Amino acid sequence: MEKIEYKPIGIIHTAFKKPKGTPIQPTAGKKAEAVVEIFPEYADGLKDLEGFSHIILIYHFHLSKESPLVAKPFMDDILHGIFAIRGPARPNPIGLSVTRLIKIEGNKLYIQGIDIVDGTPLLDIKPYVPEFDSKEKVRTGWLKKNLNKLPDSKDDGRFSK
Numbered sequence: 001m002e003k004i005e006y007k008p009i010g011i012i013h014t015a016f017k018k019p020k021g022t023p024i025q026p027t028a029g030k031k032a033e034a035v036v037e038i039f040p041e042y043a044d045g046l047k048d049l050e051g052f053s054h055i056i057l058i059y060h061f062h063l064s065k066e067s068p069l070v071a072k073p074f075m076d077d078i079l080h081g082i083f084a085i086r087g088p089a090r091p092n093p094i095g096l097s098v099t100r101l102i103k104i105e106g107n108k109l110y111i112q113g114i115d116i117v118d119g120t121p122l123l124d125i126k127p128y129v130p131e132f133d134s135k136e137k138v139r140t141g142w143l144k145k146n147l148n149k150l151p152d153s154k155d156d157g158r159f160s161k
Contacts, residue, residue, distance in 0.1 A: 007043075008121035010038040010107075013058060016117050019088070020061055022159035024074045026097045034101070036109040036122060043107040045125075050104045054128035055111070060121045061093035065161045083140040083143060088160075095120070099129050 014034040016022040023029030036057065038046060039063065049055065066089065073085040083092060095116070102110040107123075 006123050008039070008058075008060070008123060009042040009125075010036055012036050012114075012116050012118070012120040012122055012124040014114055014116055014118045014120075015116075019117050019160040024116055025086070026099055026113040027111070027114050029115045030113045032114045033110065033112045034088040034099075034114045034116065036111060036125075037073050038107040038109070038122075040107060046104060046107070046109070049101070049109075049125070049127065052101060052129075054098055055101050055109070056126040056128050056133075057095075057097045057099060057111075057116070057122060058124040058126070059095045059097075059116065060123055061088040061090070061117070062121055063117060063160050064088040064090070064093045067091050067093070100132075101144070109118075 005029070012034060014037070015032065023032065067082055068089075069082050069091075071082055071085060071087060071089065073080055073087055079150045088095060097113075097115055099111040099113045100111055
């Protein structure tokens with residue numbers, strides 16, 4: 001198979017300067033605000049995005065270490081397969097966060113509800129559409145018994161370089 005390469009379309013600026021202490025999901029960082037700077041050559045792609053209340057950010061976990069296929073996630077003490085957890089150390093270190101879009105000024109998106117480290121390279125943006133993205137009768141696997149830990153959970157550095 002051919003090698004796949006992506007180049008960033010922007011950079012995410014946040015108050016979280018290192019992984020340790022960063023919220024582990026946007027829900028845990030619901031009050032945290034950030035600025036997404038889109039590189040000028042991609043700014044035209046923001047046309048009509050302001051009509052959406054939420055956006056999906058797809059980004060590169062640039063500070064993650066190499067991924068084992070079995071790891072201990074943030075909210076459990078048991079090892080799980082990497083595809084059953086949402087930690088940043090992955091075979092392809094790609095992150096996804098649904099955030100609230102506050103406003104757009106030029107090539108800058110002001111967002112709220114983040115779990116992203118400052119300087120993270122942005123790969124793509126998609127509008128969040130409940131009819132496409134929200135599902136009914138969802139099961140949450142091993143996380144069901146641990147979801148109450150989310151508001152207080154922060155990155156403890158275990159997946160960072």
